[in-house]
Amino acid sequence: MHKLRGGPGPPVQDIYEFSLDEEDPKVFLGARSARVVSPGVDYIRSEHEQAGMFSMVQMESQDSMAAQRKKRKRCGVCGPCLKKENCGTCSNCLNRKIRHQICKLRKCDELKRRKSPWELQKTTHMREIRVYL
């Protein structure tokens, strides 16, 4: 099987499709919105082309139901998950009707993980991504 190594780029589990087509090799990443694929994609692509490697490519705007990110569920065993009732005072509790978020004190620790479009900050390190045959 093909292996991925790399620095702070997209975690392996964020790759939902991997194509080794000789003509048009691709690595699709776990983002539904085509805009978001990965920071520095253009830079990486050019670098990869020069090195004769694969290039990262944007998701073709297709009926993206296959590409839909799976919705995670609370782990059920962390501290917050075990909490019984809503605090009733946090902003999520107070504006539940418009925020649609769980009470801050009950937010699962695992779900807190995996932040914004995966660390858009570390763009400079994205060059570390490599695909081995």
Place this chain on the structure above:
DNA sequence: GCAAACGTTTCG
């Protein structure tokens, strides 16, 4: 159908 709450987009 509805309520709960995750994921994405927008706002400050």
Place this chain on the structure above:
DNA sequence: CGAAACGTTTGC
């Protein structure tokens, strides 16, 4: 970037 708004899924 964090917080808010909101769209959307998921279980019942």
